[in-house]
Amino acid sequence: MTEQEKAAPEASKLSLDQVFILLEQQDYDQLRLLLDQTHPGQLADLLEAMPPKKRRQLWDLISESQEAETLAFLHDEVRNSLIEEMQPEEVVAAAEQMDVNDLAYMIEELPEHIRQSIEEKLSDEIREHLETNLSFEEGTAGRLMSQDVITVRNDVTLEVVLRYLKLHEDLPEYTDGLMVIDREGFYQGKLLLNTVLTRNKNLLVKEVMNSQHQAILATTDEHDVTLFFEQFHFISAAVVDENNLLLGRIKLDDVIQILRAEADHALMGREGLDEEEDLFAPVINSTKRRTVWLGINLITAFLAAWVIGMYTDTLDKIVALAVLMPIVASMGGIAGSQTLTLTIRGLALDQITSGNRFWLARKEVMIGILNGMLWAVVIAFLSWVWFQDAGISLVIAAAITINLIAAAASGIAIPLILERMRIDPALSGAVILTTVTDVVGFMSFLGLATYFLL
């Protein structure tokens, strides 16, 4: 390897295109060689980017030693489809190499009969760890923790710690420190590797450990865990029970996975998509899932149609109204979505509370009024150029203003109300919002037209 190649990570990265070409050429030996040098995280990415047939081909080429970690990196749906094709013994072999939190996550999503047959075959120690993990609710710190913790007692010297570390060939990933416990196993603080390296070796652990390094309660919500890691720049943190007994640790890579999942959820939830969805899932599965969302949308579309239906007489007389009415609804939908997105994001970041809610609502409504008036004038003018009817122009101006104000108010109010009702605003906020802006838009435009123009 030349120095240039070493310096450029891309150079050694097995690309998706390469995989497709090698599969096409049936050059399996070369592909196997390259796969062996590829990180499991990237193997998972490659597998997820494969249509089903090729995915199975590729999976068969991945060596057994890489299987466990690769499975841990895959999204639910892709993982389950691969596991279903594996022998139970293979799955167990993989399971025993996984971090217990990845295993807990995987096993929960498996069909009951596969799950049972795996659990039976696990070693007692792993099964016990697994049961501890599963005893905590999904989405809590207890579920995120792994058991690869190196602990030291608080009453030994750094020299003893150094000798103890030398017994290890290598330390587990993301080990930035050792967890300090007392005689009974209660968490006392963290002894950073930095400290071990830089301080005098005759000092006692309790004299140099970081006792400010807080542990995380196992029942803490995983979203709070991410905030905690980000605020304190942690690489790993201890997990304890309510009595401060050390249970395990959470590593930064698990936190990054949650951050990714939260971002995917925010992005995909609003389209009724599942963030765990396999891009290459069978057509029938994807159709079923998406059809539900289309059905929900159809109800709101018929609601809007029903509003229009109340004004058929008006539309019959002034056909220009039918031409212009989608503009009113559309402008409201766009303005409302902006406010909605900001509000949902603010809520997710814990930035909105009773102390600033009204300030924000007032600000958004002010923006709605200003933008409403501005675009009302523009749209009224364009409508007049088109239809040369001052009445229609005045009515559409009024309707645009009303709808943009309603949009701003709903963009704030809908997520706040949903949050209070414990409904995830990222999932249903957008549908409800566009229903409001459609109904208000059509009703104000056609209603005002009926009143003033007929």
Place this chain on the structure above:
Amino acid sequence: MTEQEKAAPEASKLSLDQVFILLEQQDYDQLRLLLDQTHPGQLADLLEAMPPKKRRQLWDLISESQEAETLAFLHDEVRNSLIEEMQPEEVVAAAEQMDVNDLAYMIEELPEHIRQSIEEKLSDEIREHLETNLSFEEGTAGRLMSQDVITVRNDVTLEVVLRYLKLHEDLPEYTDGLMVIDREGFYQGKLLLNTVLTRNKNLLVKEVMNSQHQAILATTDEHDVTLFFEQFHFISAAVVDENNLLLGRIKLDDVIQILRAEADHALMGREGLDEEEDLFAPVINSTKRRTVWLGINLITAFLAAWVIGMYTDTLDKIVALAVLMPIVASMGGIAGSQTLTLTIRGLALDQITSGNRFWLARKEVMIGILNGMLWAVVIAFLSWVWFQDAGISLVIAAAITINLIAAAASGIAIPLILERMRIDPALSGAVILTTVTDVVGFMSFLGLATYFLL
């Protein structure tokens, strides 16, 4: 502090509500005390959740020793508004404590005159580091690197390394290893702290260092940097120039910041919102920004209206068409957005390439056909119940099917074309898509009606 409190991070966290209450009560001493115990990352979150006046009050209560790091955590807009109120000396004092990458990022966004007066006052060393950083393009690894690297030569023993480390009181954050260089400063590999701790101290660095631990080329795109960190589970990585000369290092916290920014961009870009936008920006600033997006949308809305306008004769004769036409457009928009979101996400994760593009397109169009036919039947039936006109029912069924297929095809094609034209699909994809589904929806429905029903 009792053990229970130590175990629960939430207990010590200063909440937004508390801040509002203490500001209200003017209990500044208590607030200052609590702020001093709060992490700069959290201080930044609190500041961002404050309306302008309270934000300035709170900023004045934050101690000078926390200012630098807090500034580094803030989003552009909030940070600039605070800096404008600060004395130049204060800004310089803060700048000198910042990581050089944070400083480079901050200084680039400042108005020219403030920027110059800060640069002049910086120490020569910092200014030199800053210039190196700024010599790389925005969005590259060179911009992300900081200078807090501890290097060791490859021809010394671990004992020498240990002695060298003891000279440090503490190691910089995210130091999981030391960068190994040769005599000339060329990067050779990474010496993990784990290795220093666990291996025999008479071994040479070159014998135990990890030479597989790749460095990142300074011109690498920051998105590739995040993939690289995630794949290899890095905590820090060396940055080198094209000759393999060590320039600095990138830390995992910078990578997490990019991940957050990418997620925000994906979420907010589609609404025409800037991810750096201050939730509490003045009304006028926010109005201006959002008005541009409404203007773009207005063009597409008028395009849709113009399509409807071609069929005024038809609408005049059959008013039921005006009632039903939003349903056709809306269903297309929803189905298309689903495909679009999946495609944009797949592109962002490098999961879509020439090898699977056609497979994916075929899959999405198949889903479009299946869902199109399913909902065509449902909508045809509901329309018949409403208007009892078989002709209208048949026409709407055909239009729904056509529009859902067009939506699926556009949902794949639009982001692929935009990507090839080097336009960010996260920004403009949704607007273009709904223009297509509106136009196709209205045109197929009203066009078929004109042909068959008149």
